[in-house]
Amino acid sequence: MDSCSVYGDDHPHLKNALLKNEASEDLDSLWPHDSSNPSFHGSASPAMVNFEDVRGEDSPSPQKPIFPKIGNNAGKTRNSEELILDAFSSQKKRRLSSDQVRFLDKSFEVDNKLEPERKVQLAKELGLQPRQVAIWFQNRRARYKTKLLEKDYDALKSNYDRLKEDFDALYSENEKLKTEVNTLAEKLLGKADHGDHRPIKEEPPFDDDVNKQTKASSAKSDVLDYSDADGGNQRSPTMLELEHGDSSHVVGAISDYEDDDSLGRSLLLEAGNCLTKIEESFYDDLQPNSNCNLGFPVQNNHGTWFWQV
DNA sequence: GCAAAAGCGCCGCTTACGTCA
DNA sequence: TTTGACGTAAGCGGCGCTTTT
Incomplete structure (x- = not known):
């Protein structure tokens, strides 16, 4: 994905906000607030999951968006400007951090469909682009479907084997x-x-x-x-x-x-x-x-x- | 009211990258 | 250090639905 096209040329104000580490304040103005959910700053959807519930103790401040840990440097301490510059200057894919994946998984368990509002809120909380969240949900649904198919196949196969066993026994008795x-x-x-x-x-x-x-x-x-x-x-x-x-x-x-x-x-x-x-x-x-x-x-x-x- | 166009999201398939043994 | 397997983020085209013109 070309992150520059989203946060760079198309949305220079967002890029500037992120570079100043002011994403939360700027993005907050884009959706209504909900004081009952400090994590999402306006979450009204029951399907939303609080990132704090799944974030590890070693995770960064819960009030700030979680930027992806990049490549082999995931464990190293890097300032946010380096991370952002990396993210915007490179066309390469970046894996989501384990915290982000855990959070998305929690949210997926609650509801595997993604409403636009929820998508934006998740993206904001995780420091991702909404499109990244949408893509993650699409891929997650695909993986879930594959697993379900595998499970169904196993069940059908065991049923078939059992029936065949019964039939063979009856046939030999016959x-x-x-x-x-x-x-x-x-x-x-x-x-x-x-x-x-x-x-x-x-x-x-x-x-x-x-x-x-x-x-x-x-x-x-x-x-x-x-x-x-x-x-x-x-x-x-x-x-x-x-x-x-x-x-x-x-x-x-x-x-x-x-x-x-x-x-x-x-x-x-x-x-x-x-x-x-x-x-x-x-x-x-x-x-x-x-x-x-x-x-x-x-x-x-x-x-x-x-x-x- | 109707039809065509545009916009949007999802899905299936595929590609390319990151990771690990 | 190289290599192949595997998982996954993201691209692409098609389809259906809704909104706009």
Whole structure:
């Protein structure tokens, strides 16, 4: 920033006032006074912060504007004329002092927006140009926004990780149960091949598409010759039924095997229990009408489960 | 009353400087 | 002493809103 354009050529009276260290008196005439706030000499805004509240004990007189400590000489004692000459003769950027930053931060915490009056008062109190105060607030808002975004990102990421963990656990359990069901089905098939060749009674219809494919099938094909009902994935009717959320007929079909031995019956009963368990595990907690399924299966009006994106 | 111009402040992006390891 | 990374003051252009003409 070109400080000369503000306090120099454009406002020679202000430059002279500063050179005489009379800034407070001259600037005081620019806004109304408020005796209740000696620090700001006229602060009427509740958002204003008293510089004395944040200034360290080693800071200069609270009644005088705080000029920036310049560069590496920040810790050295320099008279005000040197500082002012430096400020006006150099085009280089000068960092704000820690006191100034603390004061601005306090003020920012109270209100991150800057009204014109407040800006002028802050600038006066800190010995800065109003534009410098405005720029500081703009940059501060930007930094604050960045931090907020980072915080939001972290929160969303942790939520995503947690959901993914849950999903992975459910998915692996699903795979495990599928394997278990297939094993039981194979055992059942082997049993049927060795013993009773009586055809398994046709299952009652449970859904349009699946029913079309299974209606004319034998009991054997009912278990093994399941065809593609949803895009290439070979799934047994049992699995399809699971996806349709109803295994009651599967459990009911177990009664057709009452003539079998106890092993077959127990296997079937166990399979039925597994199916019930799978249903409970996967579908009971889902909310099909929710817009926040995050990729979990959702049931539409026809009772068909699909993957919502 | 309406429209164009001017003024102002804010924002996002960028640059340049100061500081530190 | 040099160098690269990082934080930050400030520049710039665009946009929206308000005021002026």
